[in-house]
Amino acid sequence: MQLDNCTSRQTSLTNERETLKKSKTAIEATSRSLTTERDNLQRELRSCNLQKNSLTQERDGLKRSNTAIEAQSRTLSLEKNQLTRTLSTCTSEKNALTKEKDEQAMKFNDFAQFAVQQKWLYYSGSFYFISTTKKNWISSRYDCKRNGADLVIINSREEELFTRNFKKKAWIGLHDRIREGNWQWVDGTALSESYWKSGAPNHYMGRNEDCAEIQKFDSEESWNDAACENENYWICEKIFNFNG
Template sequence: MKGHRDESGMVLDIRNLSSPARSVGLNRFTNESVEAAASVSGGKLHKWIAGSFCLLCILQAALNVSLRLALPLQDSMNKEREEQKRQLDYIASQLNFLTKEREELKRKLEDFAHYAQQGWLYFNGSFYYISSITKTWQDSRDDCLQRGAVLAIISNTEEQEFIRLQQKVMWIGLTDRETEGVWKWVDETPLTASFWYSGEPNNFKHRNEDCVVINHYYDYENNWNDAACENLNFWLCEKDM
């Protein structure tokens, strides 16, 4: 006896069948085999689809977890970068400040050496130059301007004491030439602290005394005297450091 086995495992014995019966049997067997094969293939497809869907769900879940972990990490990294940038900006600003401070100190040291070599005296943030010859008040003022300075402006007791101890009759930058009795410094600031000698200013013997000189009363704190601007005296220049 001969038979036929399809992929579903079914066996059909057709050896003893007549031709018409054999034909019907083969057709029926073929249809059943196709349905069985389709059933088997469809099951595998369903399993494959189901497995793929589960895998996608797992991947999606893993992606969601990764994103939840990555977002706080990214935010933390951004904050850290911002903090580092802020610190770097602060360090850069401090470095720039220190560089400017160094340059300013260097300039002051160079100025100090320059003026000290030329015989200028240093006191409380200013340099002072005492002339070795005599001139009128206006010529003395012009000389100071040529030196990048002004006739001395005395603003406090300490400065007056320093100048008085030089023990020299000198022009300073105080005058009332513009308006009689209204004393102003050469930088146009009004007189506030004054150190007039007793009885001064007085336009002695009705002379026009419009310029101020440090008088020879060196033992007295107050030793200013008004004098005629055409007189010849030493002078004192002052330059802020």
């Protein structure tokens, strides 16, 4: 009886041992599998963290770049608007200047035709007329203005030489009629470069000589002050300015 119990117990323990062995084998297999899976997940986690860090840095870099680009875009937008307004103003001014230039060109052509008929001479941007009769200074100026011109204003040594080439004693657009000794041109500008003959202006013998004339032809010092009531030939000048 005891033997049978012992044998039965041995058999049971043997079966339990085999079961435990099988269970152990399964557990060890599962453990190895879980270990492998854990290691794989850890590698994937490390890779994921590296990618996440890289993407975070790239994102932050893009944010900074976008902020800079947005600021630059706002600046460029302001500049564009300013340039657009400036261009619009420039275009309007250009169109106005073009219109003015075209009008000047038409006036130039019209006056050129008149000038040819009346024997006006063209020189360095102006038309000049030397009279064939004599008048006092005021009447001479009136005759110039009647033709859209004025008594000549001499601005350079070259122009002074040009006016002397007419070889006539003639009125020019210079006077001190407004204030004694304050010589100015008919356009109101003050005299800066002069070609007075020696001793002039001098109000010769106490006479009131408030108007300027070309007196000498063979010298750069060709101007003289004379009484405006005297009668002289005169030189008219019609200026055309195409700089606009």
